[in-house]
Amino acid sequence: xxxxxxLVYLFLYIPxxxxxxxxxNAGRHASELQGFSIKWFGIALSNPFVxxxxxxxxxxxxxxxxxxxxxGTMAALGLQNVRGIVRMIxxxxxxxxxxxxxxxxxxxxxxxxxxxxxxxxxxxxNIWPIILGEAPRLKLGLISIISAHTLWTTALATVIIxxxxxxxxxxxxxASIDLYATPWRTFYQVTxxxxxxxxxxxxxxxxxxxxxxxxxxxxxxxxxxxxxIYVFASIRRGITPEINAIATMMLIVxxxxxxxxxxxxxxxx
Amino acid sequence: xxxxxxxYVTTLLLAPMAIWMTALLILPILxxxxxxxxxxAEMGGYKPAFTLAQYANLPARLTAFKNTLVLAPxxxxxxxxxxxxxxxxxxxxxxxxxxxILLTLVIVPFWTSFLIRTYAWMFILGGRGIPALLEFIGxxxxxxxxxxxxxxxxIVYGYLPLMVFPIFVSLEKVDESLLEASNxxxxxxxxxxxxxxxxxxxxxxxxACMIVFILLMGEFLIPALLGGGKVxxxxxxxxxxxxxxxxxxxxxxxxxTLVVVxxxxxxxYMRMIFKPGxxxxxxxx
Numbered sequence: 307x308x309x310x311x312x313l314v315y316l317f318l319y320i321p322x323x324x325x326x327x328x329x330x331n332a333g334r335h336a337s338e339l340q341g342f343s344i345k346w347f348g349i350a351l352s353n354p355f356v357x358x359x360x361x362x363x364x365x366x367x368x369x370x371x372x373x374x375x376x377x378g379t380m381a382a383l384g385l386q387n388v389r390g391i392v393r394m395i396x397x398x399x400x401x402x403x404x405x406x407x408x409x410x411x412x413x414x415x416x417x418x419x420x421x422x423x424x425x426x427x428x429x430x431x432n433i434w435p436i437i438l439g440e441a442p443r444l445k446l447g448l449i450s451i452i453s454a455h456t457l458w459t460t461a462l463a464t465v466i467i468x469x470x471x472x473x474x475x476x477x478x479x480x481a482s483i484d485l486y487a488t489p490w491r492t493f494y495q496v497t498x499x500x501x502x503x504x505x506x507x508x509x510x511x512x513x514x515x516x517x518x519x520x521x522x523x524x525x526x527x528x529x530x531x532x533x534x535i536y537v538f539a540s541i542r543r544g545i546t547p548e549i550n551a552i553a554t555m556m557l558i559v560x561x562x563x564x565x566x567x568x569x570x571x572x573x574x575x
Numbered sequence: 576x577x578x579x580x581x582x583y584v585t586t587l588l589l590a591p592m593a594i595w596m597t598a599l600l601i602l603p604i605l606x607x608x609x610x611x612x613x614x615x616a617e618m619g620g621y622k623p624a625f626t627l628a629q630y631a632n633l634p635a636r637l638t639a640f641k642n643t644l645v646l647a648p649x650x651x652x653x654x655x656x657x658x659x660x661x662x663x664x665x666x667x668x669x670x671x672x673x674x675x676i677l678l679t680l681v682i683v684p685f686w687t688s689f690l691i692r693t694y695a696w697m698f699i700l701g702g703r704g705i706p707a708l709l710e711f712i713g714x715x716x717x718x719x720x721x722x723x724x725x726x727x728x729x730i731v732y733g734y735l736p737l738m739v740f741p742i743f744v745s746l747e748k749v750d751e752s753l754l755e756a757s758n759x760x761x762x763x764x765x766x767x768x769x770x771x772x773x774x775x776x777x778x779x780x781x782x783a784c785m786i787v788f789i790l791l792m793g794e795f796l797i798p799a800l801l802g803g804g805k806v807x808x809x810x811x812x813x814x815x816x817x818x819x820x821x822x823x824x825x826x827x828x829x830x831x832t833l834v835v836v837x838x839x840x841x842x843x844y845m846r847m848i849f850k851p852g853x854x855x856x857x858x859x860x
Contacts, residue, residue, distance in 0.1 A: 307664050311677070314661045318684050318735065321695035328698070338703070377591045384588030387581065396589065399596055405786065406837070407793025409810050413817060413830050414603035421606060457599045460592055489584065511686070518688040521795050521810075525817065534690050541694055541800065545701075553691040560687045568679070 322557065329550035346551040356552060359536040363517055365448065366532060370455040371513035375505050377456070378463025382471045383497070385464070403461035412525030415454035419446060419526065446528030454526045455519065459512035466511070466571075470504030503570045510567035514560050604834065611827035619821035629828035636829060639812040642798070646723060646806070647791040650730030651738075651784050657731060658738035658783070665739075666746035667772075678743060685736035693729055693800050700725050700801065721803030729797040734787045741786070745779025746772070785844045789837050809833050 329347070333340030350356050385396055423444055434441035474497070482492040520534035527535060533556065540549050611629055616622040633640070665677055684692060698704060700719040709717050719725050749772055757767040795810035802808075809829060816826030 307660070307668060311661055311664050314657065314735075315680060317732070318681065321692065321699060321732065322684065322687070324698060325691065325695045377595065380588040381592040384585045387585040388589070392589075396593075403596070403600070405789055405841070407790050407810070409793040409795055409813060410604075410830070410834065411600070413607065413813065413826075414600050416817060417606050417610070417823075417827075418599050418603035421603075453599060457595055460595065464592070514686055518690070520688075520690045524814070534688065537690060537694070538796075541697070545698065549694070553688070553694065556688050556691055561683070564683065564686045 326554050329554040346547040350548050350551040359531045359533045363533040366451050367513045367517040369452045370516040371509040373456045374459040374463045374512045375509040377460045378467050381464045382467040400461040408521045411458045412522040416525045419450045447530045450526040451523050454522050455516040463508040466508040467504045470501040474500045507567040507570040510563045514563045607827045611831045613824040621823045629825045636812045639809050643808045651788045654731045654734050654738045662739050662742035666743050681736050681739050693796050721805050725801040726806045729801040738783045741779045741783040745776045749775045
């Protein structure tokens with residue numbers, strides 16, 4: 307039994323280990339170890355395409371994490387007060403949103419935004435004042451990736467924060483109301499501090515999800531390139547040690563955020 | 576707080592998520608439904624019409640459906656067979672303190688980039704990976720990358736963590752006293768497992784298998800990287816139809832078919848698992 311478990315763990319970690327190992331490869335060929343070197347990290351970090359993609363990914367993941375944790379907190383607090391059919395609708399929406407494959411989100415957001423843009427762009431052209439010159443053509447890009455990622459991660463944020471809301475000490479809130487605190491002040495001074503670790507954990511997890519996502523961004527990115535899209539395109543052209551270095555850095559980002567968020571969820575639970 | 580203002584606040588709190596989901600998920604799926612009855616415009620894209628031609632054309636992508644409907648269940652089964660013993664080991668034999676660490680170690684890969692993890696197998700199964708090792712010990716001409724086997728390995732690898740977790744949760748909940756009772760009544764360990772442990776863990780097994788299967792139905796990366804254009808899934812067909820050949824009406828018909836198949840599976844599952852008065856809560860982290 308123990309031996310079997312060991313084999314499964316090896317199966318889980320050897321592939322990741324190989325990528326990390328080969329990212330320190332000194333040789334020019336991706337799959338032949340020729341001594342230790344960190345030069346590929348330097349090459350990756352000085353590649354303007356990589357840096358541009360990294361910047362896009364960081365903006366997308368940061369905004370997604372922020373928006374989804376705000377919306378998730380609001381939904382988690384709101385759902386406390388509803389019962390019956392409304393509750394059921396929201397519960398199944400959340401359930402569905404967590405369960406369906408990313409590709410469905412990609413297609414849905416692509417269709418929604420492309421349809422909206424077909425409608426908005428001609429309208430914008432008509433109402434645009436001539437003094438300002440050519441009317442801008444809105445197209446898919448940063449905003450569409452953020453919208454799609456927020457849609458995809460808000461459900462998860464709601465679930466995580468809700469667990470925290472349910473474990474919250476209600477008597478403190480009642481006390482605060484009895485002492486004539488305004489609802490806003492009760493939220494700010496009593497509720498928020500209690501659920502904040504949950505919110506932060508959700509934000510970090512959603513940052514990771516958004517940062518690592520390929521398929522949804524691939525559908526709605528328009529001309530923009532996120533880091534996973536860059537890596538995917540590079541893999542298609544051929545495996546290079548540079549990809550291994552980028553991959554290793556992406557792994558480090560995910561793992562750091564994951565462990566921080568887990569620490570937050572464990573604490574004071 | 577007055578009752579009225581509190582319900583006002585609740586509406587306000589729930590509004591962003593409701594609007595977001597309606598505008599970007601529910602309405603678009605309805606739009607896709609409408610598109611799927613349309614025609615392909617000359618320039619690519621959608622032309623309004625009401626025809627079933629797109630659905631009649633589904634056999635054109637039969638290979639993708641066939642691959643998905645064979646390899647997704649096969650991958651789910653393989654992942655289950657590997658995951659169950661591990662979940663059993665973690666839930667029933669490891670002491671609680673080490674259990675959390677070991678369980679975390681199973682989940683961790685799931686939170687790292689799927690793309691990178693799949694890419695790792697391109698590396699391992701590719702010409703200089705396992706085939707080169709096999710050649711070294713005298714077995715020549717083995718080709719792994721771009722075969723169904725490679726896709727299957729990728730599936731098991733990618734979804735194993737997701738499979739272990741729900742099974743672990745259900746196994747951990749099994750009441751120890753039931754096992755003792757079975758033992759006291761003279762049942763052999765094998766019989767106790769088959770008649771007590773296994774049936775009690777079935778809800779977790781069903782949840783795990785369904786989550787993995789549904790996600791696999793929309794899989795794109797594994798077939799794209801490890802199947803090398805030879806073994807492709809519905810997901811690959813969708814990327815092609817929506818992004819490359821820009822045949823949105825046909826793409827919509829494929830997408831709707833996919834969603835319908837998924838809904839059928841989910842509702843069958845719900846009927847099977849969620850019997851009245853029984854709820855199952857599975858967290859993903």
